[in-house]
Amino acid sequence: MKTAIWLYLFLFVAFFDLHAQYPMLTPFAVSLGAAPSFIGLVMGMYSLTHLPGNLIAGVAVDRIGSRWFIAASLVGAGILLIFQARVTDPWQLLYIRSLSGFVLAFLSPACMSLLARLAKDHIHQGKLMAGNGLVHTIASVVSPAAGAYMAATLGFGRSFAMLGWILLVTGIFSLWLVKETPRTQEELAALKPKPLDPHAISGKSPVLPARTAAKDSSRFPWSIFSLPIGLACAQGILAFELPLRGTDSATIMSTGILFSIVSLGALMTLGLLFLNRYLPYSRTIIGVLLLAICYYGLASDWPLPLSILLFVLGMAKGVIFPAMTSFLLQLSGPTRYGRTFSLLSISLSIGSFLGPIAAGAARNYFSPYFLSFLALMIALALLFPRSSFKENWNPRASLPPAS
Numbered sequence: 001m002k003t004a005i006w007l008y009l010f011l012f013v014a015f016f017d018l019h020a021q022y023p024m025l026t027p028f029a030v031s032l033g034a035a036p037s038f039i040g041l042v043m044g045m046y047s048l049t050h051l052p053g054n055l056i057a058g059v060a061v062d063r064i065g066s067r068w069f070i071a072a073s074l075v076g077a078g079i080l081l082i083f084q085a086r087v088t089d090p091w092q093l094l095y096i097r098s099l100s101g102f103v104l105a106f107l108s109p110a111c112m113s114l115l116a117r118l119a120k121d122h123i124h125q126g127k128l129m130a131g132n133g134l135v136h137t138i139a140s141v142v143s144p145a146a147g148a149y150m151a152a153t154l155g156f157g158r159s160f161a162m163l164g165w166i167l168l169v170t171g172i173f174s175l176w177l178v179k180e181t182p183r184t185q186e187e188l189a190a191l192k193p194k195p196l197d198p199h200a201i202s203g204k205s206p207v208l209p210a211r212t213a214a215k216d217s218s219r220f221p222w223s224i225f226s227l228p229i230g231l232a233c234a235q236g237i238l239a240f241e242l243p244l245r246g247t248d249s250a251t252i253m254s255t256g257i258l259f260s261i262v263s264l265g266a267l268m269t270l271g272l273l274f275l276n277r278y279l280p281y282s283r284t285i286i287g288v289l290l291l292a293i294c295y296y297g298l299a300s301d302w303p304l305p306l307s308i309l310l311f312v313l314g315m316a317k318g319v320i321f322p323a324m325t326s327f328l329l330q331l332s333g334p335t336r337y338g339r340t341f342s343l344l345s346i347s348l349s350i351g352s353f354l355g356p357i358a359a360g361a362a363r364n365y366f367s368p369y370f371l372s373f374l375a376l377m378i379a380l381a382l383l384f385p386r387s388s389f390k391e392n393w394n395p396r397a398s399l400p401p402a403s
Contacts, residue, residue, distance in 0.1 A: 002179075003114070003118060003178065003179050004115060004118050004128060004131070006174070006177045006178055007070075007111050007114060007115055007178065008131060008132070008135045010070060010074065010111065010170060010174055010178075011107075011111055011132060011135050011136065011139075012135050012138065012139045013074070013139075013166060013167065013170045014073075014074065014077070014104070014107055014167070014170075015135070015136050015139035015140060015143070016139040016142070016143040016146075016166075017077070017081070017143075017163045017166065017167055018104075018143075019139060019140040019143035019144055019147070019259065019263075020143040020144065020146055020147030020150070020159075020163060021147060021160075021163070022143075022144050022147065022239055022243065022256075022259055023144050023147050023148040023151065023243055023252050023253075023255045023256040023259060024147050024148070024150075024151045024156060024159060024160075024252070025042075025043070025243070026039055026240070026243035026244060027151070027156075027243060027252055028093075028151075028156045029042055029090060029093060031156070032087070032088070032089060032090045032093060033090060034090040034093070036244065036360050036363065037360040037361065038090055038094075038360075039240070039356075039360065040240055040356040040357050040358075040359060040360025040361070041094065041356075041357065041360070042090070042093055042094050042097050043097075043236065043239065043240055043352075043356035044236070044352070044353040044354070044355075044356045044357040045094060045097060045098045045101065045353070046097045046098065046100060046101040046352075047101060047232070047236070047348075047349045047350070047351075047352030047353040048098075048101065048349065048353040049098045049099070049100075049101035049102040049105070050101045050102070050104070050105040050345060050346070050348075050349030050352075051105075051346055051349050051350070052102060052105070053101075053102045053103070053104075053105025053106055054105045054109065054342045054343075054345040054346040054349060055342065055346065056105075056106070057069060057105060057106045057109040057110065057342050057345070059339065059342075061106075061109050061110050061113050061341075061342070066110035066111065066113055066114040066178070067110075067174075067175070067178045067179075069106040069107070069109075069110035070106075070107060070110050070111060070114075070171075070174050070178055071171050071172070071174045071175045071178070072103075072106065072171070073103055073104055073105075073106045073107035073110070073171070074107065074167050074168070074170050074171025074174060075167070075168055075171035075172060076103035076104075076171075077100055077103050077104050077107075077164075077167050077171075078164045078165065078166070078167030078168030078169075078170075078171060079164065079168060080096055080099055080100045080103060080164070081100070081160050081161070081163050081164030081167060082160070082161050082164035082165065082168070083096055083164075084096045084097075084100075084160045084164070085156075085157040085158070085159075085160035085161040085164065086157065101349075105345060105349070108341065108345050109341040109342045109344075109345055111132075112132065112325075112341040112344075113341055114178075115128050115132060116128070116329060116341075132325075133266075133270050133318070133321050133322045133325075134267070134270045134271070136321075137263050137266040137267045137270050137318065138263075138267065140259070140260075140262075140263035140266070141260050141263035141264055141267055142260070144255075144256040144257070144258075144259030144260050144263075145253075145256040145257055145259075145260045146256075147159065147163075147256060148252045148253045148255060148256025148257075149253065149256070150162070151252055152252060152253060221331070223382045223383065224327065224328070224331070224383065225343060225344070225347040226347075226378065226379045226382040226383070227284065227288065227324060227347075227379045227382075227383060228324065228344055228347035228348045228351060229347045229348075229350050229351040229354075229375070229379065230288075230351060230375040230376045230378060230379030231288075231291075231317075231320065231321075231324075231348070231351060231376070231379070232347070232348040232349070232350070232351025232352040232355065233351035233352070233354050233355040233358070233371070233372065233375040234291070234295055234351075234355065234372035234373075234375055234376055235351075235352070235355065236351065236352045236353075236354070236355025236356045236359070237355040237356065237358070237359045237368045237369065237371060237372045238262075238313075238369075238372070239355075239356070240355065240356040240359045240360065240368070241359055241363070241368055241369070242255055242258055242259065243255050244363075258306065258307065258310055261307050261310045261311050261314065262310045262311070262313055262314040262317070263314055264311065264314060265310070265311040265312060265313065265314025265315040265316075265317070265318065266314040266315065266317045266318035266321075267314075267318065268314075268315055268318065269315045269316075269318030269319050270318040270322065275319065275322075275323075280323045280324070280326040280327035280330055281323075281327060281383075281385075283319055283320075283322075283323035284320060284323040284324055284327055284383070285380065285383065286319065287316045287317070287319035287320035287323060288316075288320060288376055288379065288380050288383075289380065290312070290315070290316040290319070291313060291316035291317065291320065291376055292373050292376040292377055292380065294309055294310075294312050294313040294316060295313070295369050295370075295372040295373040295376065296369075296370075296373045297309050298313075298367070298369040298372075299367040299369035299370040299372075299373060325344075328340050328341075328344060351375070355371075355372075355375075358371050359371065
């Protein structure tokens with residue numbers, strides 16, 4: 001349990017630094033002379049360079065462990081933020097943000113994989129993932145307002161430097177505070193090299209029963225990854241669009257407060273821990289539908305205060321993210337946690353890249369929030385009900401065996 005607390009602390013620091021930059025990054029790029037389309041590219045490249053890091057992390061975390069990846073990600077991101085405080089050109093900002101995306105790509109799969117291994121059963125697993133979402137949300141409640149205040153009082157350069165030093169020191173301390181969990185017999189067996197198949201040596205392929213082959217081919221529904229792509233795309237559009245309301249100090253402060261309102265809504269639903277006992281698929285569908293309605297309201301200028309729409313939007317996010325994580329864990333096995341969370345991070349990176357780029361190109365013609373609504377509805381359509389979505393789920397059962 002002590003390891004989980006330290007992991008939550010490191011995740012809090014990382015998420016705090018990330019969300020504190022939301023109200024600062026767009027005005028900072030504007031002050032450097034960047035156009036809105038270039039700002040979308042800067043935000044998108046940060047997510048695009050997550051992809052190679054996620055691909056490496058997927059296999060490396062399962063084989064090597066999480067400790068070194070957590071420390072290296074935090075230290076590397078801190079050093080790059082210190083350099084970011086000294087940029088004087090939009091292209092320099094693009095290069096540093098691209099490197100930051102690659103470095104931080106290892107943090108989430110490593111932390112999530114270690115958290116999943118700490119669980120005793122899938123109910124405990126759901127609670128740990130909800131705790132991760134709770135830490136993420138608490139950080140995102142306080143950090144946008146804190147980042148906006150820092151930018152208004154200290155300036156962009158000093159703010160980035162301070163955030164960078166916090167990450168750097170935290171990464172160094174993580175080397176002593178994070179302990180790897182001992183691997184189970186199933187995990188050790190899965191990591192051992194498998195003996196050669198005599199059928200492969202003879203050039204003949206074994207004949208499997210049609211029912212077994214069909215089961216193996218449909219074991220994991222890959223369409224589920226359309227959900228994190230759509231969610232990240234919508235989130236990227238929101239992160240791009242809200243700060244463009246203005247670049248003066250008062251507007252930056254109000255933007256930070258609006259981001260905090262979103263997180264307060266998520267915090268409200270994340271605190272409802274009894275939701276973890278309901279089928280993850282059902283929770284996911286309800287949350288995505290509510291989120292799509294909120295984005296449609298933002299795009300259509302419904303006669304509601306912006307703060308109310310953003311609060312409900314945050315409530316939907318608080319339902320979706322723990323449910324989506326539990327959903328993925330339900331469909332995978334303990335020996336594939338690193339790869340599962342790596343694919344989740346890759347999907348989030350793809351969506352976060354597409355969102356700001358599409359918003360920067362479309363905002364002169366129509367509201368980018370329509371794109372958010374469209375992305376979520378496509379993901380909802382691809383998650384049509386399947387019998388496999390209920391397999392291995394029992395609110396009172398233990399963790400299913402590794403596949």
